[in-house]
Amino acid sequence: MKEERIKQITNQVVEQFRRSGYDVDAKEISKRLMLLIYEFKVPESEAIRTVKNWLIKELEIPKEKLVAEAPLVKIADITKPGQWVSLKAKVVQLWDSSSPSVSQVGLIGDETGMIKFVIWAKSGKGEVEEGKSYLFRNIVTDSFQGRMQVYITRTSDIVEIEEDIQIPPREIEVVGALVAIQQNSGLIQRCKLCRRVMTKGICPIHGKVEGYDDLRIKGVLDDGENFYEIILNEENIKALTGIDLEKAKQIAAERLDRNAVLSELKSQLLGRYLKVRGTRGGRYLIVNEVEFLKGIDKAEIEKLIEEVAA
Amino acid sequence: MNGVRRREIAKRIFAYEFNRSTHRIKPEEDKAPVYVLTPLGMRCNRVFVVGALLDKDEIKPDSGIWRIRVADPTGAFFGYVGRFQPDALESLMEIEPPELVAIVAKIGVFERDGRLFVSLRPESISVVDSETRDYWIYETALKTLERIKRMELKKDEDCKLAWQIYNPNLNEFRQMVKQALASLKEEFELIEEIEEEELKERKEIEEVEFEKLKEKDELEEFEEEFEFEEEEWDLSDILGE
Numbered sequence: 408m409k410e411e412r413i414k415q416i417t418n419q420v421v422e423q424f425r426r427s428g429y430d431v432d433a434k435e436i437s438k439r440l441m442l443l444i445y446e447f448k449v450p451e452s453e454a455i456r457t458v459k460n461w462l463i464k465e466l467e468i469p470k471e472k473l474v475a476e477a478p479l480v481k482i483a484d485i486t487k488p489g490q491w492v493s494l495k496a497k498v499v500q501l502w503d504s505s506s507p508s509v510s511q512v513g514l515i516g517d518e519t520g521m522i523k524f525v526i527w528a529k530s531g532k533g534e535v536e537e538g539k540s541y542l543f544r545n546i547v548t549d550s551f552q553g554r555m556q557v558y559i560t561r562t563s564d565i566v567e568i569e570e571d572i573q574i575p576p577r578e579i580e581v582v583g584a585l586v587a588i589q590q591n592s593g594l595i596q597r598c599k600l601c602r603r604v605m606t607k608g609i610c611p612i613h614g615k616v617e618g619y620d621d622l623r624i625k626g627v628l629d630d631g632e633n634f635y636e637i638i639l640n641e642e643n644i645k646a647l648t649g650i651d652l653e654k655a656k657q658i659a660a661e662r663l664d665r666n667a668v669l670s671e672l673k674s675q676l677l678g679r680y681l682k683v684r685g686t687r688g689g690r691y692l693i694v695n696e697v698e699f700l701k702g703i704d705k706a707e708i709e710k711l712i713e714e715v716a717a
Numbered sequence: 718m719n720g721v722r723r724r725e726i727a728k729r730i731f732a733y734e735f736n737r738s739t740h741r742i743k744p745e746e747d748k749a750p751v752y753v754l755t756p757l758g759m760r761c762n763r764v765f766v767v768g769a770l771l772d773k774d775e776i777k778p779d780s781g782i783w784r785i786r787v788a789d790p791t792g793a794f795f796g797y798v799g800r801f802q803p804d805a806l807e808s809l810m811e812i813e814p815p816e817l818v819a820i821v822a823k824i825g826v827f828e829r830d831g832r833l834f835v836s837l838r839p840e841s842i843s844v845v846d847s848e849t850r851d852y853w854i855y856e857t858a859l860k861t862l863e864r865i866k867r868m869e870l871k872k873d874e875d876c877k878l879a880w881q882i883y884n885p886n887l888n889e890f891r892q893m894v895k896q897a898l899a900s901l902k903e904e905f906e907l908i909e910e911i912e913e914e915e916l917k918e919r920k921e922i923e924e925v926e927f928e929k930l931k932e933k934d935e936l937e938e939f940e941e942e943f944e945f946e947e948e949e950w951d952l953s954d955i956l957g958e
């Protein structure tokens with residue numbers, strides 16, 4: 408475990424220097440990190456800083472050289488964790504984040520694909536907006552649950568660009584059963600400042616602030632082979648159930664319970680087959696269109712029966 | 718990275734194949750999920766079932782644990798719903814059988830005299846229409862036929878294991894699928910001759926396993942509540958500088 412961790416940090420240090428054109432001795436770095444972290448019990452971040460400073464002195468590297476710009480790549484090129492890259496990409500979707508260490512999380516895309524991004528709160532970078540294109544400079548790749556993602560850290564830059572990055576429609580159609588509807592679905596409240604979903608009147612970032620009502624479902628569509636996490640917005644929900652925000656508020660008022668809306672939606676949707684047309688982005692399916700599945704083709708059944716008989 | 722375990726897929730399986738699943742695959746590492754291996758070589762831990770809820774009975778008065786029986790064209794699933802499945806329990810209380818229901822369930826297992834008995838531990842139960850049921854039969858037939866094909870080809874380790882353990886008669890399973898598909902064509906009588914024997918046996922097991930039924934089942938223990946806002950490892954300290 409220890410070794411694993413040290414190896415990980417060492418690789419990051421080595422990679423950062425390699426990026427600036429310096430080959431450094433991984434063995435020596437590991438040795439120093441091991442000593443600092445496990446012998447001297449120095450916090451990791453301090454140990455890393457110490458080792459980096461030592462390398463800078465040792466190699467007589469001018470400090471500004473070390474933050475050399477990472478190469479501009481396409482999303483499809485990102486296949487390995489721990490790489491420093493730059494990307495020109497459009498913000499496709501922003502997700503909710505309950506973690507105070509995350510400023511923003513969502514999906515960005517370019518001509519070649521889509522990837523999840525995380526802007527750490529500590530990075531101090533400005534917020535991005537859905538639909539706008541940016542140059543993300545010096546961001547770092549990572550893999551999480553088998554999928555690539557990128558982090559925007561303190562050494563990164565986000566610059567809005569004029570160019571409108573084109574994302575090819577990669578629409579797919581999925582027929583699956585809605586096997587789960589998460590909490591935080593139904594008639595929800597969003598923070599007026601950041602639109603994040605509030606829990607019991609509290610925004611994960613802004614605390615107790617004023618909110619506004621919204622209708623949405625976070626759910627899981629399962630076709631027996633794969634599962635797709637989907638978010639249905641007010642429009643989607645209305646198309647399926649006839650319940651819009653106004654109606655939802657009315658239900659909540661009549662039954663004196665906001666949860667009554669979620670119960671109602673669950674009883675109408677859970678365990679039903681939905682046909683969803685959407686764009687695949689990581690584990691998420693971004694819903695463009697959704698409807699209940701309508702019947703089966705009788706000819707298909709005949710065909711199957713013949714197949715079995717044969 | 719240790720994190721949230723990947724969500725288990727809800728497998729489609731007819732009662733006939735399900736009830737003949739008597740082999741459990743023990744996890745290789747400590748916290749890995751437990752799977753049941755079916756006679757057609759499928760590992761499953763969660764299922765999605767649509768059928769007719771035939772009855773619900775509290776297994777002992779005031780035990781708060783309900784036995785349900787849900788029939789598809791090939792047989793009937795047994796299931797148990799208790800306080801560890803609050804959503805399912807809430808819905809079940811509102812449903813008067815017979816009624817068509819869709820159930821998402823983890824698989825519960827009892828062992829008795831060296832034999833494994835499987836049952837449903839529903840996470841959710843909802844009333845659905847006959848179109849949903851029909852599509853489920855169609856989809857399950859399709860997937861079962863795929864499994865039969867894989868078994869013929871002895872495609873992977875699980876198929877080989879299934880041959881070794883069950884040595885299944887594939888024709889019997891083909892007939893079962895055919896029967897299910899036929900039900901889509903005409904009005905179809907549910908097989909009610911079921912299982913007086915099986916029910917008796919279940920009741921005996923429940924007697925012995927009553928305490929276990931009151932607890933969370935081993936197959937559902939480990940998967941964490943799946944959430945979108947997955948907590949991630951904050952690398953900003955290391956990568957920042």
Ligand SMILES: [Zn+2]
Pocket residue numbers: 598599600601602603610611612613614
């Ligand atoms: Zn806020």
